[in-house]
Amino acid sequence: MVEVRRANRVQERARQAREKDLQSAEQQLKQQGLSPNLGSVLSRYPDAGNKLKAVQNGYLLYLSGLLYEASNDLNGAYIDYTRALAVAPDNEAVIEAAIRVAKRSSRNQDLDKLKKQYGDRAGPKQGQGRVIVLEEQGVVSAMQAWNLTLPIYDSRGNTALYTVALPYYVPNVSPKLSPLVLDNKSMKSDELVDVNLMAQQQLSENMPSILLRQALRVYAKDQIRKSSTGDEDNVGNLLFNVWNTLTEQPDTRSWQTLPERVNAASSIVKAGEHTLTVDGQDYTFEVRDRQTALVWISRQGGNATIWHKQLGRL
Template identity: 55%
Template sequence: MATHSRYVSLGLVSLLLSGCANFSAGNLFSHYSAQNKDLYQAVQLGDYAQASDELDDGIAGPILDNMEYGRVYFLDQQYPQSLASLDKADQAVKEQQEQAVISLSQSATSLGSLAINDNLNTYTPPDYELGFLHLYLGLNYLKQGKLEDALVEMRRANAVQKSARERREQELQRAQDKMKSQGISPNIGAVLARYPDAGNTLKAVQNGYLFLLSAILYEADGSLNDAYVDYRRALAVAPNNPAVIDGTLRVAKELGMQQDLVMLKKQYGQPKSLSKSQGRVIILDEQGVVEPLSGWKLSLPLFDRSSGTSLYSIALPYYRHQTDRESESITLNQVTVSNRLLADVNTMASQDLSERLPTIIVRQVLRVVAKDVLRRSTTQGNDLGNLVFNVWNALTEQPDTRSWLTLPARVDASSTVVDAGEQTLQVGAKTYTFKVTPQGTTLVWLSRQGANSTLWYKELGRL
């Protein structure tokens, strides 16, 4: 009877594992950040070609794997492959969101992860990653000159941002109340956008990069009302960014928003106008690589009279919060570009983990209980069986460090008025040249990691 019970328990574990879509030796005995160490280091060094070679199949499932592929291929200027990968990730997200009924395989995945580790769960991307998915889809379309398709992705991204803000309304309100109690003056962008003036808390859940890009594309499309909505939102998140300030003033003036202009001019001065011989350069400057999740493990001995002492490991993800190395200044026509922070991706990632951590801890406790029940029913007090289970528990308890780890660490933006004609942008040892038409605006997308960088630009016409 005891032998039969052990076979039933072991058979149940095998059944659960076979139903896990993410079941692999890597996910069983390691975790995502560790498995992607070489990929991360290649991106960190700016070796985009090597990073493309380091991409593996099937580590984290169709959503996260394809988001990583899409980002790395975009850095490596393999744009068709980037778009195809991001499209696959987007389709996988749609399928995940459309599953109204929990399937048998999902149930098996959840139970299997409860018995082994959370890496066996299907990956559900957080809000900030979904926003970046639409952002990079939009950038791919913009690179191809497909403005309408890019705007579709901006609208989808804005829907994600709206949902993220609404789910955290109470938290943002508490942050705003705290700032008021400390005598901190309200952010004009928050007032105009009717956003809670929640300082860093707002920046952690709302992506200024998305808002600014969306506003610029709407403005290029001639949709000034939509552009003004997103410029105000960007101003709420990044109130000191020159590209955001210039865009907000410019469109407010064009729309004749006199009451808004009074407040804006008082805070930021007059809108910058272009002469017939001048143009504008807006630079979106991605820097570094977002910090990967690390793993923390602790072994705990549990004792009961019938089966003696057993060891259980607790494994939790965490961020080391390492200090970012400052990127070198860039120069436009031999003048240092005045870049200011637009989005801090490390802050977004850290906020997401802090929100998920209570659930992770609860599942960790439940897993210890589940493993102990399984151990006792299987080993029946057998010392060798206990030893095998102790080793198994130590090896398989792995932290869930899955996240989109090839995203940039931060994004800056600048807006510079220049004389029309050929422009020279110096980024480290690289020199890029491009043209700006009279009274035209050129958008420059730049991403730099290590000593390397990748860049492209688009002429947006007269804004």
């Protein structure tokens, strides 16, 4: 649980660090008397769309809710389940979890609202249990690099065009994976998080400070060139532009150790042994009477890694 709280704090600190870095870069440009025209470049980095989904990790919220619930911290569980529900309002596993904990913690007003919106969800009866599947798919797209022209104005009203190297994400089309199969029946899973979307949003949020830093770099290099060759040296100008284009390299480090997408599924089954089939691979696990088994899957290409954990009675 300490790690879950720490992850939430990391997200907030990252947001504050972005704002601080942007303010610092703006101040440095102001001290240099420079005013770059960011609009032409930033227009190539639009917001990722669904704002909440692009900045909040539904996977982290749902998983932390499960951990809180398994440790019988119903208040913590309900808070994170409802936050996950705001991010993934159509995810059946999240809906079922929010209703379940609202019942267990006697949140009657909230329960009435949830039932009105989603209907009721029944838990396992005697002789039954619950299966929750978390399915990680693929890896986050790698960033690529491109060179763009950035106009920069100085305090005397002069304009110069500089080439800056910036990272970007190529639009990615994920391969269609075969559905999960539980006991020879297809198991529907719903999206918890699109990490590609979050990565694109983070890049768009970071781009103003990245761009300002790049502007400072190329301007500083140009000032060094002018001091050594003179302002009117056309050959020097040409060589600088060639050298700058060749030496400017963007930071393309990205989130490639993370899955590109995570889905969740939940099902009530008979107590006993069950078999989950993923990409032709069978995995057998036990579901205990009126208890919950969590199955975790990582799918990359045609390979799948699977394990499970008993969560007890939820």
